Amino acid sequence: MSSARNVFCAMVVVVAVAVPLSGWVASEGGPLSPQAGHGIVGGLVAHLKQQDDENEVREIAEHHPSREDKEQAREQAEGVALEEAQAEEQEQRQREAS
Numbered sequence: 001m002s003s004a005r006n007v008f009c010a011m012v013v014v015v016a017v018a019v020p021l022s023g024w025v026a027s028e029g030g031p032l033s034p035q036a037g038h039g040i041v042g043g044l045v046a047h048l049k050q051q052d053d054e055n056e057v058r059e060i061a062e063h064h065p066s067r068e069d070k071e072q073a074r075e076q077a078e079g080v081a082l083e084e085a086q087a088e089e090q091e092q093r094q095r096e097a098s
Contacts, residue, residue, distance in 0.1 A: 065073070
């Protein structure tokens, strides 16, 4: 009977400590707060989000062409189109000559 009483008392003590502790841990000011910037998890999430935002800005800056790059690409496209038109014109002249 004594061992059953000891187990019961241990369970009561665990519950008496665990319930308030779990309430504090999950509260707004607790270490596992889901609010951004609060607690351990919230602080980690905010830090990771900030790093992700910085990386995204860097990628956008690298992948989006500048005005000069766009102008160069347009000029290249015009040059290719002009060369194709000249090649087509020459082929047509050769067919007519034949």
